[in-house]
Amino acid sequence: MNTRHRERPSPKTLAVWGGEEGVDKLGATQMPVVNSVSFDYPDLDTWLDVATGKSAGHIYGRNTNPTVEVFEEKVNLLEGGENSVSFSTGMAAITGILFSLLEPGKRVVSIKDSYGGTNVLFTDYLPKYGVQVHLCDTDNHKAIESQVGQGCDILYLETPTNPTVKIVDIKRLSAIAHEVGAVVVVDNTFATPINQKPLQLGADIVLHSATKFLGGHADALGGVVSGSKHLLNEIFRFKEITGASLHPESAYLLIRGMKTLGLRIAQQNASAMQIAQYLQGHDKIDEVFYPGLTNHRNHDVAVSQMQGFGGMLSFKLKGGYGAVKKFLPQLRYVNLAANLGSVETVAGPPATTSHVECSPEEREAMGIPEGLIRYSVGIEDVSDLISDLGNALQEL
Numbered sequence: 001m002n003t004r005h006r007e008r009p010s011p012k013t014l015a016v017w018g019g020e021e022g023v024d025k026l027g028a029t030q031m032p033v034v035n036s037v038s039f040d041y042p043d044l045d046t047w048l049d050v051a052t053g054k055s056a057g058h059i060y061g062r063n064t065n066p067t068v069e070v071f072e073e074k075v076n077l078l079e080g081g082e083n084s085v086s087f088s089t090g091m092a093a094i095t096g097i098l099f100s101l102l103e104p105g106k107r108v109v110s111i112k113d114s115y116g117g118t119n120v121l122f123t124d125y126l127p128k129y130g131v132q133v134h135l136c137d138t139d140n141h142k143a144i145e146s147q148v149g150q151g152c153d154i155l156y157l158e159t160p161t162n163p164t165v166k167i168v169d170i171k172r173l174s175a176i177a178h179e180v181g182a183v184v185v186v187d188n189t190f191a192t193p194i195n196q197k198p199l200q201l202g203a204d205i206v207l208h209s210a211t212k213f214l215g216g217h218a219d220a221l222g223g224v225v226s227g228s229k230h231l232l233n234e235i236f237r238f239k240e241i242t243g244a245s246l247h248p249e250s251a252y253l254l255i256r257g258m259k260t261l262g263l264r265i266a267q268q269n270a271s272a273m274q275i276a277q278y279l280q281g282h283d284k285i286d287e288v289f290y291p292g293l294t295n296h297r298n299h300d301v302a303v304s305q306m307q308g309f310g311g312m313l314s315f316k317l318k319g320g321y322g323a324v325k326k327f328l329p330q331l332r333y334v335n336l337a338a339n340l341g342s343v344e345t346v347a348g349p350p351a352t353t354s355h356v357e358c359s360p361e362e363r364e365a366m367g368i369p370e371g372l373i374r375y376s377v378g379i380e381d382v383s384d385l386i387s388d389l390g391n392a393l394q395e396l
């Protein structure tokens, strides 16, 4: 056997070992949960060296913590960033990025289909602080390019999007944004670093709701940001001052969940593809949205920037919301819930999940039909999921 280490281990290996090598685990094979608020020092000089960043160590739990640091480093290695900072939730991470890098008079260009909470930051909060936000039709690349050209400090992208699984071209839009000196931020929650590496495609910052696929078990909230050192320093400072810090217990659950990230995502990619193909041929279904389907509007972009098409798909039932109400409770292997990216399959309509705050008319205007179902594929045997879907469709 060749025992030389590879220069760059595979993401699957990094998900297992990343961030844990060389860390003092007191001899434990697993990173312990360090539930200490503060850390003490034998003398003032040693303490001062840590406080001023001259030597490694921890001072106070709002700033850093050993368990939390392992989680941050694991994600950082997977995303290929220079540094990484975690938060208590995905929304805290997004808030941290936007509020640390923006100031009155700055301009954000983004897309209409970003995550619901992100969209509210854009429409209700940033304008209150004198930041201008322009939201473009999600996969209209020409419109995004034109808006970026009119002045842009942050280009904020999400791909694939929620709930119609649209794809935007990270490489193409990052190049345009850098021409005007904008910082490119990508929400990589749906893809995960197993399927997509935004920093390699030109983005400056990548973020996750770790609550979803990274953790993968719907038992811990968390957010994480990775990217260049100088931007991450600003974001870290905002986090330590405003205090939306990841709890060590949550960090432990996220680390444990990430060990199987490679296996879970490989299964979810394969199952979602099979389910999308099955649904596409069904006579009770109007339309299926999945970037792996060759008839997806931006399938070519998905092929060029993704290593797998992910575990999220959506489909439109004939018969609108009435059919959705009848169909969903018939499913056996599914949680009707607001989360996604879990080992269990999760489903729900946009009316109760991603777009709960909009009226039916607003959803229709946004191109989100009332007959739509968002389906997050779990790790169950795909033939059970397909027969479950088939049985429920037969009832319609």
Ligand SMILES: *Cc1c(COP(=O)(O)O)cnc(C)c1O
Residues within 6 Å of the ligand: 089, 090, 091, 092, 115, 117, 158, 162, 187, 189, 190, 208, 209, 210, 211, 212, 221, 222, 223
């Ligand atoms: C869930 C989600 C968020 C918000 O994350 P929380 O952990 O719930 O705060 C942000 N972006 C995307 C794409 C999400 O799915």
